[in-house]
Amino acid sequence: MYLIVFDCDGTLADSQDNIMIGFTAAYRSVGLPVPSRDEVLSTVGLTLHVAFEHLLGRNDPELIGNMIKGYQQVIWEMRAKGREYDPLYEGALEALRELSARDDVLLGIATGKHSRGMKHLIGLHELEGVFTTMQTADVAPSKPNPGMIFQAMSETGAHLENTIMIGDTTFDMQMAANAGVKSVGVTWGYHSAEDVKTAGATYVIDQFHELIPVLSEHFNWNKEVA
Ligand SMILES: [Mg+2]
Incomplete structure (x- = not known):
């Protein structure tokens, strides 16, 4: 898993x-x-x-x-008033759908948002049921404490080597390093490629469509098909 x-x-x-x-x-x-x-x-x-x-x-x-x-x-x-609308980045929905369709993959959220805001966003984009574990400000310490990752792993039964963190900030990369898991830094968010790299990102990607190829390579998914 x-x-x-x-x-x-x-x-x-x-x-x-x-x-x-x-x-x-x-x-x-x-x-x-x-x-x-x-x-x-x-x-x-x-x-x-x-x-x-x-x-x-x-x-x-x-x-x-x-x-x-x-x-x-x-x-x-x-x-x-229905005015809080946060759009998803291009390619995000497709990647989430493709990953959640795999029966050997579980998806999780680790966010500084509160559960209420996170649930609102999930409802807006019809992502109900996509995330098996949801770590928010209400249930876990702030990044870069590794607590969110440890709780996500314990809720899903995933092992360290089969877990990876995807995030846009140095806090995400440091949290992953503190937990002992690999990470993918994305450059379309709020911190630069250089910053996430310095903070310990295992991989850095510039566009969402690069994510699944990177995960496939990292976890050797392609070999299973070949
Ligand atoms: Mg972020």
Whole structure:
């Protein structure tokens, strides 16, 4: 059994517009100036609390708690009005369908998003039943702690050598390395090819259609057919 664990924002879904709306609301709700788009997007992948801690340069639980409320309020309002729509990257749906059709593959999610937001995205793109294990901010520590990968493996019974992490940030690559699993860094998200490579990516790909060939090579899937 192979376990392919996907990060969500920046890897499967292009969520940057909604993330900026959320961060802008968070900073405005506490009367602080909003950081630049680049600064905000560099923290995507961390749980919200850790992301705010990074951006503020300090851990102020009360302030951060209020910022998270500001973030969630605007996102929930948009969701209620049907305005929260994060498109999937080109080729993502096809790759997920092809992988989930294999009976020796299980798919998982490891995201800094909350379960509620993740389920909303799954519903939007009709991905119900595609992911066997879902590690979110509600049930696991923030990346780069390896907890999400360990929990995904234990929920599916997958072994280290048959597990791989797909993500767009250094946090994903470090989490994989901390867990002792291989990783694929993707360059269409929020961190550069150089950054994910430096953070320990086993493979780096620039387009979604390169993913299955890389996995086939890594896991020797082609040999089974030949
Ligand atoms: Mg990401």
